[in-house]
Amino acid sequence: MELRPILSAMLRNKVGALLIGVQMAITLAILCNGLFIIEQRVILSHRPTGADEANVFVIPNQWVGSPPDLAARQQTDLAALRALPGVVDAFATNSYLLSNGGSSGGVFLTSDQKESSAQTAFYFADEHGLNSLGLRLVAGRNFNSDEVLDRNGNNDLTPASAAIITRALAEKLFPGKSALGQSLFTKPENNTIPIVGVVDRLQVPWVGTWSEKFNDYSIIEPFRYINPYVFYIVHTQPGQLPAVVKSAEKKLFETNRSRVLEKIVSLTDARDDAYKDDRGLAVILGVVCAALVAVTAFGIVGLTSYWVAQRRRQIGIRRALGATRNGIVRYFQTENFLIAAAGALLGIALAVSANLWMVSTFEMQRLHVSYPIIGAVVVLLLGQAAVLWPALKAASIPPALATRA
Amino acid sequence: MFNYYLGLALRSLRRNVVLTVLMIAAIGVGIGASMTMLTVFRAMGDDPIPNKSRQLFAVQIQNWEPRRGGSGGAGGSPDNLQEQISYTDAMAFMNMRAARRQTAMYATGAALTPSNPDLRPFQVHTRAAFADFFPMFSVPFLYGAPWTAADDEGRSDVVVIARDLNDKVFAGANPVGKTINLDGRDFRVVGVIDRWEPIPKFYDLNNDMYGKAEQAFVPFNRAIESQMASWGNNNCRGDVGAGWDGHLHSECVWFQFWVELPTAADAEHYRMVLNNYAAEQQRSGRFHWPPNTKLHDVREWLNYQHVVSNEVRILVVVSFSFLLVCLLNAMGLMLAKIMGRAGDIGVRRALGANRGAIFSQCLIEAAVIGFAGGLLGLALTMLGLVGLRSLLSEEVTRLTHFSLADVAIAVSISVIATILAGLYPTWRAAQVQPAWQLKAQ
């Protein structure tokens, strides 16, 4: 294809070519970053918690006032829940997965350490905890019932007698060796805790950016959490969740009416809620990207059609001089490709700088190199597809036009 | 002449429907996207209390050792200040009495047991604060009035409830003098506040800032004495004693502190008093660092706390870039349209139209497209806001309001932007030589 004459013809129509080129460049920049953000958010919202989410639900239980027999009431409740048909197990705890509420703190290896070795989330559980969440033990053992102590409210500093940690935390604190038999030190309780078990995965209760760095670092301490406001976690048989929710609520109120049961939520619902903004962002960005592609495509169609109309006579002359229909189509496709290529180069530069700006302003991740490359290919293809219709129209211009005055 | 050009514009747009539709659609979609995000952005960052935002200040003090770099997450803010304060400091500030009005407060809650035994107890989000809270934040009252300073001192069992709670428990009648039972304790209702939902909840950004306002308010000292647990954020550093008292007298931060300082001189004075207090703590050995305190007024506080979420910021940037693409698009299409009629323009020039006349004709056509695009954009914005409400969490989009002023703004932006986009095509049109050039075509 004669590139030089195409180029020089284009340069005489600088502004139009520039408009299309810049549009494609910005489209590429937005597409790259938009799709990247979508990917990030999708990954984020699919992070596994480690629990059997489909079959676990949470009952937020708030007693009226601060009754003195909290511990007994809790045992009654848990016994009742565990006895319900369709229930695998249940326990009481201070926070639950995907709730964005809980307790976190630093964990140390020795008592004289200045800086913590890792930031972690703390979960309280009795010996029913692992089963009630459906967590998978990969080393060591579950708590024994005699290890489980009472933890009265949030200001009790009773030291924990043991700990089960997540695999990721074990890797972090004791790289290369087994965590079993090792110890942790927590400052508030001034306490050394032996590690008795390691679970495969237990996410921290928060899903936002502030906890991303320690997302998989959790510690389970053997406590019965005795507090006026507590969460009952119930694990059901597959398919039984809705029925158990109803019967659980009914049973608890039968046992004692002096309580408030907030909205009962399954972990799947909690996941939907927790990641609602991420999903929303992804959807909105998706819509914007689709609209962007449409707008740019139609713009190319419009402007190219105008060029075709402007050059009708010239095209007719070319045909009269022997150019084939395909030749005419290829002319416009080549022209578009040149513009798109220039636009793609500019677009890649824009995409990368936009991403760098977002990295510094929004604490985002850096763009993976595949994105600009795929984006450039997409934009080139988009241009070729959009120019096809006007190019075909151009090809149908009769050579007889050359003879008209 | 304006009517003439308007008529010409409408006629010309009708002639090439496809091109016109494309242009209006491009602009409409661009305006729709950017106006939607702009509305959310403004709603999130809006001044929630415009007539007093410059007089209300959040107080910060450094009561934790400055951290160097450090591993693991929470607590290392660049200015070494926490967003909340400790009990010790809150009480000290209250005793300073250096502001016109002041209140320490925290978020808590209780279970309300209705007097009707057939009804189940329900949860009531409660705020523990001092009496000054209500005049400070201009909280409107439906019935009754706030409690008094004497109630604060005396730890009275009094409560101010919200209108919704009053409707639920007392069927909306005047409940002053009646009692409600919170967590087993009777509180006497002294007032009912009217609908009050500052968005965001600037006075406590750490706990559900877009959530609903509290339904009950109790005196701070009463809540502390009853050991009503915090339902909000709690951050601790250093040694914490056991039990409620241990927690209370530790350096854990779980309180907010606000002051009302009407004039700049008042603010200066307060800053001085605050710094003296911090210096005093250093002298006494409680702090091992130089005085570090800060006052932020409402707007500064919203800024400091990054109230507008990153998601929204990203979307604002993306949507305005999208608008840019749409305008470039419109410019290209307008160029095509106008230059496609170069013949007509040449004739008009030959018949006596000067460049200014061609300019006016084309710009008015651009304005018409911009106006139509603006209307379409408005419709799409409404759609967008509805869509947003279902996509983003309720908190984020709770009060994205769209007023008549916003309608005017959207259409104006659309018209102005389209005219700007049309400047180049119009300039090209004005360059078209009078008719004779047509012969060469």
Added chain:
Amino acid sequence: MLKMTHLSKAYRTEVVETFALRDFSIHVREGEFVAVTGPSGSGKTTFLSIAGLLEEFSGGEYQLDGANVRGLNDNQRSRLRNEKIGFIFQAFNLIPDLNVQDNVDVPLRYRGFNGAERRRRIQESLARVGLSARARHYPAELSGGQQQRVAIARALAGSPRLLLADEPTGNLDTQMARGVLDLLEELHRDGATIVMVTHDPELAIRAQREVHIVDGQVVDLAAQPRLVTAASAHP
């Protein structure tokens, strides 16, 4: 009325300078009907462009209705064009979007007449060319001859001092051409000043006198007045 003295027009490309008009002089008095003839490329189109203030010239002097045209800016030229000159193009150049009366209206709008004045002038000119009945028709609905007559009405509506016609019958068949030329002659009889560019000697004969251009310069200056033939019926 139209007086050019030693006019020259040069076109400069990157490499070459060509003179479309060279030392060109012409004097058209009020009320004259002059035909400007010459082979293609002779410069007669350039002459008409300059005469109609559509193009600038390089050297010499041009006086239109007593006013010196050199150095006028675009606004002034546009106003002069609008007020003093009526154009009749070979390709009619009606605006297809507008109907007949709106087409005639165009120059009047730029003149600044009020609504009543414009309507009066439109009515008058359409009546003058015999197309009052077609006021609301669109150019596409008219024959070639009718379109040219609309163009003439448009040229007349502003009461111009000078009518410039470029091959006015070039796109018409013989019968329509005759009709248009009859109209031009009628206008001349009623006092109009007409300069008509044409390459057709048959047409040139119908004018009062002929100016012949070859290679940018006037050659034969035939000064004898011609007899004006009798008008025939409108097409």
